[in-house]
Amino acid sequence: MTKTRRPTRIQARNRAAILDAALEVFSAHGFRGATVDQIAAAAGLSKPNLLYYYPSKEAIHEALLSRLLDTWLDPLRAMDPAGEPLEEILAYVRRKLEMSRDYPRESRLFANEIVQGAPRILGFLTSDLKALVDEKAALLESWMDEGRIARVHPYHLIFSIWSLTQHYADFDVQVRAILDGDDPFETAPAFLDNLYRRLLTSA
Amino acid sequence: MTKTRRPTRIQARNRAAILDAALEVFSAHGFRGATVDQIAAAAGLSKPNLLYYYPSKEAIHEALLSRLLDTWLDPLRAMDPAGEPLEEILAYVRRKLEMSRDYPRESRLFANEIVQGAPRILGFLTSDLKALVDEKAALLESWMDEGRIARVHPYHLIFSIWSLTQHYADFDVQVRAILDGDDPFETAPAFLDNLYRRLLTSA
DNA sequence: GTCTATAATATGATAGAC
């Protein structure tokens, strides 16, 4: 009994290692720029062994993306219609910024995909993402109608949050080249908090 | 005399066609994702003929990037110390947004490079770009010291302008997937103008 | 499950005719 190894254990361990290695390589080089060799080496496996777990490079990439998209929308979903409007928005900004700090590779994986025209996730953009954004834009507009936040274009407001927060992950190398030693994540939260307070608080 | 073709003419024409085709292909697929075949086809040349003008794929990419970087900083350079602070900043935002609208491929070429760690232009970031940003950040701070605009982190202010404007070029496919038929460049200028007025006008 | 060896293809670059 003790001698019979549970194959599921090894499989789970290897699959996790592969996905982590693939995230590292795909986010740094894009789909075409990444090679199966690099991913296998980063995962500590031989190339054929890696392809034993995932049948193709494409399959690894798909698995990664589908895992990412599954949680990518959670921060926006968490924006609560019952909460205090300005605080809900500021909390969303904070969450997105924390994701850029803690999961920059995921952000860059996504960015690589979008910049190149979203060939693999256009469906996600036009279905799940659009539906959620439409819902939350309507919520933002209702808050504006009630005079609880200043009136701005709700879709551009959401785009602004994405771009301002994801910039610190996607353009990390540029930000750090300019800030030299300073950690952008030390000072960005206060900047963004102030920005959205000023934008959304009626004068 | 009339029979002797000026080779410079043809060369200039073909070189221009190659760079335009390369911009199209590199910006859409990244350096590794682009193939010499694709570029040659887009330029209307055979692959060997293309390589007659540029010795390698790398050389084409370098020529493109160096041409881009040469003008990439112009809008920021144009921010005039002698001008009215808020208007100078708003004009910079407008210029950057117009560049995203009129030259999205250039923006995506740059974005592809940065997202993947800027392997080819790290030197530019830490020298030319950093020097200019340092200079303009000092200018912004002097305006804040004089009380002519609200006090915010000057570097994050510049990052915010980059991210908010370039987002409409780099993430164009996502923006349009969500806005459906609406043209983002119709409504973005007013949104950004309002945003920076509220941020920088003292309460 | 994991490996070595290798097949099959894609791609960057060159040779050489015209």
Place this chain on the structure above:
DNA sequence: GTCTATCATATTATAGAC
């Protein structure tokens, strides 16, 4: 200057031993 044909290499994927 431009082309067809081709080389050399990189890369995805598979075969088959262990």
